[in-house]
Amino acid sequence: MAPLLGQNGPRRVEFSQMRLAGINRPEPEHRRWFSSLTLRILAPNVLALCVLVAGIFYLDQYRDGLLNTKIAAMQSQAEMIAGALGESALTGPEDRRRLERNTSAHIIRRLVVPTPRTRARLYLPNGSLLADSRKLVAAGRQVQLRYLPPVDPSDQAMRIFNKVYDWLVPRLPSDPTFPPYQERLGRGLEDYPELRVALQGEIGGAIRTLKEETLILTVAVPVQQLHRVVGALLLSVDSAEIEEGVRNARLAILQASALALTVTVLVSFLLAGTIAGPVRRLAEAADRVRRWRGRRAEIPDLSHRRDEIGDLSGALHEMTQALYGRLDAIEVFAADVAHEIKNPLTSMRSALETMTRTDNAEQKKRLMTVIAQDIQRMDRLISDISNASRIDAELAREETESVDLTSLLQTLIGMRQRDGGHPDPRLVLNIEPSDPIRIHGLPSRLGQVVDNLVGNAKSFLPPGGCIELSLSRQGEIVCLTVEDNGPGIPPGQEEAIFQRFYSQRPPDEAFGQHSGLGLSICRQIIEAHGGTITAQNRPTGGAQFIIYLPSG
Structure with missing residues (x-):
């Protein structure tokens, strides 16, 4: 049998005055209900399914298998018919037997009936046609059989599918063409x-x-009588049934794919809704925070989702609360600054007004002293305010480094002792005899904390007092304590002393020496380094400040 050939297979923008940023920003455009995120989720799922569906039109291997099976069946049928002809349709002498026309035609028609689309033709050795199953002879007349095409289905969807199918399949890349039938x-x-x-x-x-x-x-087999060929039987059949099988297979796959596509689209929209919808709500809430006027906007709480969007919701909520807290702190700080600056200004104005109404030289001298003190106080206050306002920006901008606290404390105490020129107060440093204790931070700001605590303790100490600094490691935590033997902290004020502009000072201290920001700045720096600072009174008398920092 001959082998099969060629097997393969212009947008309107509105503007509003921004309270937080202080600049003009465009209002957000109206968000589409069908977001680009939905498209990004839907497109890969649909595209993968479409590629799979497109592949069903390339069923060459399946089609070739059907062709091979059909040819094998035709060969078996042809051998059976040829055997029947060789046994029953021969006439004439034994050595010159030949096929008899009517008997051969009768046998061919009887044996071809089970396969109505099959055509059988019997040829003599000289090539002349002896019998044809498609031509019947009755009453001296010849009748040729023709099979009608199948009725077009009444289902509108099927008719549309068939039209698309008949238009598309011939245009698909196909195997090399077979020779034409004639x-x-x-x-x-x-x-x-x-x-x-x-x-x-x-x-x-x-x-x-x-x-x-x-x-x-087509399949051609010899018709033999013993070992002599008395004719050839040619069976031929069209591939309509095979093409119909391939068409039905494609239709079944398309129907299943249409169902899968519907489910995929619905699931994609559901998935996009669970992602794009909450993200849109968070974006709108964040935009309300940006355009905040009057009542504070709230971030939706989606932490119950227990996924990345829930984490995002929690982070935005905490960020918003931190922002509002910072704004509140700025307002309080501005009010405190205005109050603290207003006091020396009021005092200076009162002194100046009094000077204009008196001729007493001694009184004028005292008033000038008051003015000088107020100026000194304002200078100190403005310097500390400027320093405090720069801390956050500096801590966020500067790169941290590994800081040797042991060496830092030794250097600071040495500088204090040299600057003082006398051992009053006495500074004592206690450090565990171990490897240098290191943390990650900014050495200048950590040194400022120690210097502020030492200076604060010194301002309260009586003559002959002592300030003791201790540094130790407690697992992954570094502990630094600064304690003195002074009067201690007023009862109930252990936390209040860290507030801005705290004004409880020694009665004999010169006016305007401290702004009340030192301890507040210390806490601000320590918390920025991930640590804590607390204050308490020693059982033996005096104040004790305890700092905990993560070791580096």
């Missing part, structure tokens, strides 16, 4: 080379193209 009277041996093969005692076969995608499959 049938000419009296030229069987010329039109069907497989007949020559059969008349030589072998089995031949071929595939030809009838029209478009329809093929004609």
Whole structure:
């Protein structure tokens, strides 16, 4: 049998005055209900399914398998018919037996009936046609059988599918074309080379193209009487049933794919809704925070989701609360600054007004002293305010480094002792005899904390007092304590002393020496380094400040 050939397979923008940023920003455009995120989720799912669906039109391997199976069945049927002809349709002397026309035609028609689309033709050794199953002889007249095409389905969807299918399939890349099928009277041996093969005692076969995608499959087998070839039987059938099987397979896959596509689209929209919807709500809430006027905007609480969007919601909520807290702190700080600056200004104005109404030189001298003190106080206050306002920006901007606290404390105490020129107060440093204790931070700001605590303790100490600094490691935590033997902290004020502009000072201290920001700045720096600072009174008397910092 001949082998099969070619198997493969312009937008309007509104503006509003921004309270927080202090600049003009465009209002957000109206968000679409069908977001780009939805498209990003939907597109890959649909595209993958479409690629799979497109692949069903390339069922070449499946189609070739059907063709091979059909040819094998035709060969078996042809051998059976040829055997029947060799046994029952021969007439004449034993050594010159030949096929009898009517008997052969009768046998062919009877045996071909189970396969109505199969056509059987019997040829003599000289190539002339002896019998044809498609031509019946009755009452001296010849009748040719023709099979009608299948009725077009009444279902509108099927008709549309068939039209699309018939238009699309011929345009798809296909295998190399088979030779065209042609049938000419009296030229069987010329039109069907497989007949020559059969008349030589072998089995031949071929595939030809009838029209478009329809093929004609032919199998030729010899009809023998003993070992002598008395004719050749040619079976031919079109591939309509095979093409219909392929069409039905494609239709079944398309129907399943349509269901899968529907489910995929619905699930994609559901998934996009669970992602894009909450993200849109968070974006709108964040925009309300940006455009905040009057009542504070709240971030939706989606922490119950227990996924990345829930984490985002929690982070935005904490960020918003921190922002509002910072704004409140700024307002309080501004009010405190205004109050603290207003006091020396009021005092200076009162002194100046009094000077204009008195001629007493001694009184004028005292008033000038008051003015000088107020100026000194304002200078100190403005310097500390400027320093405090720069801390956050500096801590966020500067790169941290590994700081050797042991060396830092030794250097600071040495500088204090050299600057003081006398051992009053006495500074004592207690450090565990171990490797240098290091943390990550800014050495200048950590040194400022120690210097502020030492200076604060010194301002409260009586003559002959002592300030003791201790540094130790407690696992992954570094502990630094600064304690003195002074009067201690007023009861109940252990936390209040860290507030801005705390004004509880020694009664004999010169006016305007401290702004009340030192301890507040210390806490601000320590918390920025991830640590804590607390204050308490020592059982033996005096104040004790305890700092905990993560070791580096």
